[in-house]
Amino acid sequence: MHKPMNKYIELILLIVFSFSVGYSQPVNDECESAIILENVDDWCSADGQFNNINATESLLGAPDCWDASTHDVWFRFTATATAVNIFVSGAGNEGNLKKPMVALYVDNGCYGTFYQKKCKLDFNNSNSVELTDAALIVGESYLIRVDGQSGNMGTFKICIKNFNPPVEPGQDCATAALLCDKSPFVVKYVSGAGADPDETTNTCISEEKQTTWFKWVAKNNGTLTFTLTPIQITDDLDFVVFELPNGYDDCSGKQSLRCNATFGGNYAPCGPKTGLDLLSTDLEENYNCDAGEDGFVKYIDMQQGHAYALVVNNWSASGNGFSIEFGGTGEFEGPEPDFVFDPPTGLRCEDSIQITDVTDYKLGSIVERKWTFGRDASPQLRQGDGPYKVFYDSYGWKSVTLTVKSDKGCVSTKVKDIWMEPCCEDLPVNERLKIMVDSVVNPICAGDANGIITVSGIRGDPYYRFSIQDTNFNYNPIFNNLSQGIYKVYIVDKKGCRDSIYVDIVDPEKLIADAGPDQTLDLGDHTFMNGDYFPKNYNVSQQWFPPYNMVDSTDFDTEVFPYNTTTYTLRVTQDSTGCVAEDQMTISVKTNRLVRIPNVFTPNGDGMNDMFTAYNLKAATGIDEMRIYDRWGELIYDAKDIPLGDPSKGWDGTFKGKKVLPGVYVYLFMIRFLDDKVIPYAGDITVLR
Structure with missing residues (x-):
């Protein structure tokens, strides 16, 4: 009965050790295997979903602000908005990673020079860290790197919010940020109660500690809901929604519509989130999260043209901010940024395109326009009315972003995509893009998936990206973890020129162990096990398991005295590679007790x-x-x-x-x-x- 297996002794030992502590090596241990995060507008993993336990050190070196990098893991996302907030927590129920660190990079395909954008670490021993960057290019891919200070390992929760930020909010009603639409966003930090710390008098909030104010004008009749989530889950957020009967620019006579000061935080019965929802019927919740309270109060029915204000108070006074996400059928009044492409289709890279602003805003004027034209654009950034002629030096989808600011101070953003066709000309053969095989490393043991193909490109436009699936191209020309087979490796340059080549990954001759045929004997008898292996040109060592009641467990041919029916495993190890083959044979012992x-x-x-x-x-x-x-x-x-x-x-x-x-x-x-x-x-x- 033969059951051959091939693997490394080192891998066996690693797995045994990993299982002894309950975790194997994370799948996103290396940059090349970064976990792709989808739908990053407002996403959180489950508590403790990810970990860096038994992760190995990247050869990249530590980011600027980290003390070291010993157990880092990687994530990848594509920006759909211009700002991102990343939150990593090993606190409370969210994990057990102590003092986490996080860094953000431009995605270079994990090859060549890494461009670090931001890095943060846990300064205050809260076992959580938060990073915000407001200079993303829509459509670009980015890498997130997570580790623990001082070599800490553990589980963690990660949240990512990709958003277009509004204007900075004020600390008083008079300086409140005017919201133009219901896009979600993140307020990174809060501090103080502003110049007028008594604006919540006669509401359920008895004291303003760290307040943030927003205003808006209803565009239509409709409902409004929202959810406030603290960045630090133990923070207690309170809020009041006011109507401003004298208009958005006059806070006198404001009328409280909803108020919630229920005790929150991750460890409170009502939980860390608060806001307005469609299920609640109460208009106000006071302290202590009493019976029947859940941290939410009833939605409001907005009236077209009416002005409203929201104050958010961090009762915990931690200085940490929050995220907000709106719902309901009502909309906010504001400019609706828009622009057109000329020509709208049929463009090739190296063609120029004219981009013209057609923003509609009937209630005021646009005082500021900020443009981002996307990857490989020239120019890439502009401020002004336009129109602009833009030249793209590469093919593919291009994301153009227009952010406008009205004379009333509200900010709104529009993103549009346009496809640039490849511009690869019919060149002579000796001038065309060509893919070259630099090296092939075959698997060390037959059946293993550790082959490596390294390729490179010549000619074309040296902005090469590579793939072995004709999808998910990236800049890394090294393909790891390959098993035996024929692989078609592709290259594409920035103009869309392509080439491919077939590469063979070949297993070495398979090491086979032969433990011999099964046997049957009476209790009290002895027998010989005669093991063998192939191919004979390999130098090997051998071991029988279990090694009990036998003369020599390290000899292929050994005498054995089994007392019970026993399955013996012959393990053969190739000396030069550590490859292992196993086979089993069973000695059935008849219990004739005479x-x-x-x-x-x-x-x-x-x-x-x-x-x-x-x-x-x-x-x-x-x-x-x-x-x-x-x-x-x-x-x-x-x-x-x-x-x-x-x-x-x-x-x-x-x-x-x-x-x-x-x-x-x-x-x-x-x-x-x-x-x-x-x-x-x-x-x-x-x-x-």
Whole structure:
């Protein structure tokens, strides 16, 4: 019965160690295997979903602000907005990673120079860290790197919010940020109660500690809901929604519509989130999260043209901000940025395109326009009315972003995508883009997935990206973790020119172990196991498992004395590579427990047949107990731990020093065998004189 397996001894040891602590190496241990995060507008993992336990150090070196990098793991996302907030927590129920660190990079395909954008670490021992960057290019890919300070390992939760930020909010109603639309966003930090710390008087908020104010004008009649989530989950957020009867620029006479000061935080019954929802019926919740309260109050019905204000108060005064996400059927009044492409389609890279602003805003004027034209654009950034002629030096989808600011101070953003066709001309063969194979590393052991293909490109436009699936191209020309097979490797340059080549990954000759055929024997017998291996040109060492009851467990041919049916594994290890092959054979042991017990004896002192005992035929090792009873059931002899077949041991036919009468007596033997089992044997013995 053959069950061959191939793997590294080192890998076996690593797996054994990893399972001993409950975790294997994370799948995103290396940059090349970064976990792709989708739908990053407002996304959080589950508590403790990710970890850096047993992750290995990247060869990149530590980011600027980290103390070191020993157990880093990687994530990847594509920006759909211009700002991002990344939150990593090992605090409370969210994980156990102590003092996490996070860094943000431009995605270079994990090859060549890494461009670090931001890095942060946990300065205040909260076991959480938060990073915000407001200079992303929509459509670009970015890398997130997570580790723990001082070599810490553990589980963690990660949240990412990709958003277009509004204007900076004020600390008073008069300086509130005017919201143009219901896009979600993040407020990174909060501090103080502003110049007027008594604006929540006569509401459920008794004291302003760290306040943030927003205003908006309803574009239509409709409902409004929102959810506030603290960046630091233990923070207690309170809020009041006001109506501003005198317009958005006049806070006098403001009227409280909803108020919530319920005790929050991750460890409170109401949880860390708060806001307005469609299910609640209460208009106000005070302290302590009383019965029936959940941290949310009833939605509001906005009236078209009416102005409203929201104040968010961080009662915990931690200085940490929050995120907000809006819902409901009502919308906010504001400019609706828009622009057109000329021509709208049919463009090739190296063509120029005119981009013209067509923003509509009937309630005021646009005082500022900021443009981002995307990857490989020239120009890439502009401020002004336009129109702009833009030249793209590469093919593919391009994301153009326009952010406008109105005379009333609100900010709104629009993103549009346009496809640039490849501009690869029909060049002579000796001038075309060509892919070259630099090296091939075949798997060390047959069946392993550790082959490596390294390629490069010549000619074309040296902005090369590579793939072995004709999808998910990146800048890394090294393909790892490959098993035996024929791979088609692709290259594409920035103009869209392409080439491909087939590369073989070939296994070495497979190491095979042969433990020999299965065998059957009686308990107490012995046999020989005759192992072997192929191919014979390999230098190997060998070991039998389990190594019990055998002469030499490191010899292919060894004698074995099994007491039970046993499956033996022959493990053969190639000396030069550590490759391992295994095979199994089973020795079935028949438990024929044979002993010889006489049925008559003559204790007359003639030296022949004077003692009664049991005799071993093969597998018995001793008599645990021997009893003799007379015909009335009286115990007349009892002995323990006596050897089998010893003529000097056993019953001599006496009771209390006197010879018993001839006749039939009953015996009971408790006999122990090689497999340590004790079996009773009972019967009649006849005494003759």
